[in-house]
Amino acid sequence: MRSLNLDQLRTLIAIADLGSFAAAAQALHLAPPTVSLHISELEARLGAALLLRAKRGGAQPTAAGAALVQRGRQLLRDAEEAEGLVRRHAQGLAGKVRLGTATGVVVYLLPQVLERLAADYPEIEVEVQVLGSLDTLARLEAGSLDIGLVAQPLAPRPGLSLQPWRSDPMMAFLPPGWEAPAVIDPAWLAARPLVFNDNRTQMYRLTMAWFGAAGFSPSARIELNFTEAMKSLVAAGYGAAVLPLEQAGGAAAAPHQLAAHERIQMRPLDPPLTRELSIVHRRRELLPPGAQAVLEALAAFGG
Template sequence: MRELNLDQLRTLVTIADLGTFAAAARALHLAPPTVSLHIGELESRLGASLLERGSRGVRLTAPGGVLVERGRQLLKEADATLEQVRRVAEGRAGKVRLGTSTGVLVHLLPQVLERLARAVADVEVDVVILGSGETMARLQARTLDLGIVALPQAGSPGLDVQPWRSDPMMAFLPPRWTDVPASVTPAWLADRPLVANDASTLMHRLTAGWFGEAGLQPRARIELNYTEAMKSLVAAGYGAAVLPMEWLDEVPADVARLQMRPLDPPLTRHLGLAHRPRALLDAATAEVLRVLLDFTPAAVGAGAGSA
């Protein structure tokens, strides 16, 4: 037996539902001879009569009844398959691999994913916690689709980096420290024990540059590459840290117990979105990128840089 033709199967099911060839032809927007041809070809393929014609319309034979019953399920699955393909093609479904840092993951990404779930519920975002350098490398190797990276980034062939958002850097201080100034200068902070970002990170270089402009090179008591662990050490009184203020509205509970002061001179951490050129993005990745760009307007100044 040759494969079933779904159009012919849909014609048979419609006749069974409406009772006549003429009604099926109108419902399917087919010429009456085409409806007759569909049924004739189905019967020829199956070697069985599917319909019995009478003065009051048609009724299914036993083989016809079996085929209609199974055909409804086949047509339902075919329609669902086509809809899924359309959703993927339009960016309403699919999987996107996103690389980001721990700070972004904790304070920003959950809000982004919430908005994404409302906009495109069937797009699955696989999040990988990485530093900016590793994120860029994996984007280059095509094992990631999108990355949230610190700026500036060196140019990477085949990748675009666009500004996303800017966050003020703040001094995070132990809650029990006294005589804390209204704003923190490099000289004041350099005399205190410090918890710093790992030397391999752009955040470390940004903070070191802030001290360096004042002619200072303080040594940290410990260097980490995990923002939340740094805040925990600050809360325990181990030292102070210079970190970005990444939340949007309420101060998170883990931060509210710390003292925070603006820096003098001010310092800003800039983030960008790294990805392949838009023309090469699949629809799901392009949709996640759109949601990220709509999430908050980028306010990156001239010093942010781009790839």
């Protein structure tokens, strides 16, 4: 048996509400024979009389018809909602977008982007995966992510679009009890115990290049890929770390944004070092509905 026809169901409900075939035809802008055909086909499909016809063109639902009218109203509402949802998807106002980025971005930068996005596009869902830059690129190429926020430098990848997002100054994060100069250079820092990012990360490569340019190649007490854990170790006096100052206002914002680790000392580096982040995404024709809105929200917080 074929499924219910929504146009026929709409005709039945109009007759039940207006009391006659003629009134339903006028309200639905249908020819009277079309209204009659809708009802006869619907009754034949269901094997039940749905309307009691009166002599002067009036009609009222049978018990079966009344049950279908009640259920049919919900079916029509569901159909209208489904159509509206598809339209919003097509217009980029709804959808699910998969985004990958590192822990520091998730903690300090991404929440503000997501807050803005939720206010402007409440039907866009962003699924966030915490990943290093190389893993983010690999998943973008495999199609399991749509957008990534990655640290530079990275070689261009075929099929992926990459544009600069923001620049954040790298700082020396020092334990509270250390006596330290106003500006930290590689020689001074290389002589201290250190907490590094995991050696597979772009942050590790960036930090070691800074030391290497001055002729140093220090090793760390511990390597890990979780920014907040690194800061906790610094606050406990375990060692110093080189990390970006991640804040939505960029370098010109308040100099300290370490609510969980107020005791940490921060010093600028000499020579200066900057962490460059880029937005990378799949080809636009492969992006899901809502991805453009996410890209625009990210761009608003670039710097």
